[in-house]
Amino acid sequence: MTKSIRIAKTLLITYYAYMLEYRAELFLWALSGALPFILMGVWMQAAQTGEFGLKSIDFARYFLAAFIVRQTNVVWVIWEFEKEVVQGTLSNRLLQPL
Incomplete structure (x- = not known):
């Protein structure tokens, strides 16, 4: 028992x-996923208080475009890497001589 x-x-x-x-x-x-919005806020605040060639609206446009591109493009590298680690096939690749 x-x-x-x-x-x-x-x-x-x-x-x-x-x-x-x-x-x-x-x-x-x-x-x-929220990192572009966090950085957008930081750079918009810096543009308001500092002397930059770009205005805060320019930073907002840039980071919103970066967010849209990031959300619409999928990167499969991490899933393939995780699958190889879980299945144990990654270690065979690491041990192969060049």
Whole structure:
């Protein structure tokens, strides 16, 4: 009986860690998606207080365009890398001589 409780406890802890990992990943993904807006605010404030060749509206246009381009283009590198790590095929590529 204690063995089955210990197994159940281990499985629950593992599942909790697994779910927490994806919540942290989701938070970081959302934060990276908001990065152009954060930087837009920083540069707009800097344009108002400093002497730049560009006005704050120019910075807003640039960062909004960067956000739109970033949202419409999907990069698959991280998903391919994650798949290779999970499947164990990445280590074969790392060990091959040049």
